[in-house]
Amino acid sequence: MILSNRTIILGITGSIAAYKAAELASHLVQLGANVNIIMTESAEHFISPLTLRSLTGRPVATGMFELNSEFVIEHISLAEAADIVVIAPATANIIAKLAAGLADDILSSTVLATRSPIIIAPAMNVNMYENQITQSNLSKLVSLGFILVGPVKGRLASGEMGLGRFASIGDITGAICRRLGENGDLARRHLVITAGGTQEPIDPVRYISNRSSGKMGYALAEAARDRGARVTLIAAPSALIEPYGVELCNVNTAMEMYSVVNDIAPRSDALIMAAAVADYRPANAVQAKIKKADTPLTLDLVNNPDILDNVKGNFVRVGFAAESEHLAENARAKLQRKNLDLIVANDITIAGSGFGAENNEVVLIRRGGTERKLPLLSKREVADKILDEVASLLR
Ligand code: CTP
Numbered sequence: 001m002i003l004s005n006r007t008i009i010l011g012i013t014g015s016i017a018a019y020k021a022a023e024l025a026s027h028l029v030q031l032g033a034n035v036n037i038i039m040t041e042s043a044e045h046f047i048s049p050l051t052l053r054s055l056t057g058r059p060v061a062t063g064m065f066e067l068n069s070e071f072v073i074e075h076i077s078l079a080e081a082a083d084i085v086v087i088a089p090a091t092a093n094i095i096a097k098l099a100a101g102l103a104d105d106i107l108s109s110t111v112l113a114t115r116s117p118i119i120i121a122p123a124m125n126v127n128m129y130e131n132q133i134t135q136s137n138l139s140k141l142v143s144l145g146f147i148l149v150g151p152v153k154g155r156l157a158s159g160e161m162g163l164g165r166f167a168s169i170g171d172i173t174g175a176i177c178r179r180l181g182e183n184g185d186l187a188r189r190h191l192v193i194t195a196g197g198t199q200e201p202i203d204p205v206r207y208i209s210n211r212s213s214g215k216m217g218y219a220l221a222e223a224a225r226d227r228g229a230r231v232t233l234i235a236a237p238s239a240l241i242e243p244y245g246v247e248l249c250n251v252n253t254a255m256e257m258y259s260v261v262n263d264i265a266p267r268s269d270a271l272i273m274a275a276a277v278a279d280y281r282p283a284n285a286v287q288a289k290i291k292k293a294d295t296p297l298t299l300d301l302v303n304n305p306d307i308l309d310n311v312k313g314n315f316v317r318v319g320f321a322a323e324s325e326h327l328a329e330n331a332r333a334k335l336q337r338k339n340l341d342l343i344v345a346n347d348i349t350i351a352g353s354g355f356g357a358e359n360n361e362v363v364l365i366r367r368g369g370t371e372r373k374l375p376l377l378s379k380r381e382v383a384d385k386i387l388d389e390v391a392s393l394l395r
Contacts, residue, residue, distance in 0.1 A: 009079075009085040009086065011037075011038045012039045013039075013043050013090055015089040015123040018089060021088055024169050027169055037056060079115075080114075085118045092122075092131070094108065095122060095134060095138060098141060099140045120148055122148070122151045122166075151166065152166075190270075191230070192268045194235070194257060194274055202282050203285065213239070217235065222383075231246045235248060235251070236251060254305070262310075274320055306338070322348050323347060331345035342364060342366050343365050350376070366389065
């Protein structure tokens with residue numbers, strides 16, 4: 001979507017993490033980008049240009065003065081064609097060169113010649129990273145508008161633990177998408193999105209929950225980020241990885257979600273309640289583990305507040321309706337009852353759609369009655385269709 005047909009320069013420098021650039025390149029190609037690789041001489045000691053050429057299907061630039069190059073003046077042509085430049089991994093050496101404005105190889109020359117945004121993902125030994133020279137070079141680059149992703153803490157090639165590990169492929173991709181989508185149709189909008197199934201404690205080891213995986217809400221959060229929105233994701237527990245560039249608030253119960261939504265949504269532009277909020281909670285969550293007994297156990301449940309119904313404020317309201325029968329009818333009733341602008345009606349009986357699945361088949365129903373039935377799509381595609389409606393409601 002956001003990356004399709006975009007031209008990305010992926011600059012690879014001589015860090016042990018260079019092998020991970022192959023996975024990054026492949027991932028970007030799968031997302032539809034044209035990936036032009038530029039490698040420094042040291043990077044070639046860690047990974048072969050042939051690997052990268054095979055993954056991207058494009059020539060890999062390795063030197064300034066190659067007679068076989070398809071470009072007239074290669075670094076200038078590459079620099080001009082790029083929508084974004086990503087240096088991943090970036091060594092202390094390339095960071096120092098860029099901070100000094102040096103242009104003594106094809107990568108530094110291309111960076112100096114480009115007007116595109118530049119992302120750097122450092123990867124190096126902790127002492128090299130924490131060295132004041134590297135730190136001041138990085139501060140200079142950030143103050144000049146370079147976007148820094150990572151490094152993160154963890155085990156380094158030297159065996160030490162520390163700051164210096166290459167950021168995840170997901171975070172680097174997230175940073176690229178966010179930067180390229182910065183001026184999208186949700187720019188300067190603040191969206192609050194809820195995700196996942198709340199957990200209502202019975203005792204310290206048990207809870208009541210549901211089958212929601214959180215995938216739909218997380219897909220919405222990433223899609224909104226890639227259209228320029230500021231996103232607050234209020235998430236019940238899930239196995240999903242924290243999305244890059246999104247403000248994540250973790251909650252467990254419906255009551256916690258209610259309190260956070262109440263704090264944040266009234267100052268936002270839109271609330272999208274993709275979470276599967278438990279309608280009931282155990283009346284008394286006991287402090288000690290309930291012991292097994294020979295008699296049946298009865299749990300008393302009390303009602304949770306309906307978040308969508310109760311949160312006050314002037315923002316676009318989007319709800320989901322998870323239904324196993326009378327889909328449109330039940331969804332329309334919820335839209336009315338909860339005073340929504342849009343409801344996403346979800347038939348949970350369709351195989352391969354809804355709870356836990358990668359795909360979703362939904363009907364979008366606007367206040368006033370317009371209905372859009374969508375085919376089975378990936379959750380990311382569904383997210384973008386929902387956001388098309390939100391963007392139009394916000395206009
Ligand atoms: N919702 C909410 N607070 C609740 C329960 C649900 O804000 N306590 C929101 C959900 O996030 C969803 C919408 O209301 O956007 C509809 O949720 P759903 O579970 O489909 O319906 P309910 O209103 O709970 O009604 P029912 O369970 O009877 O279908």
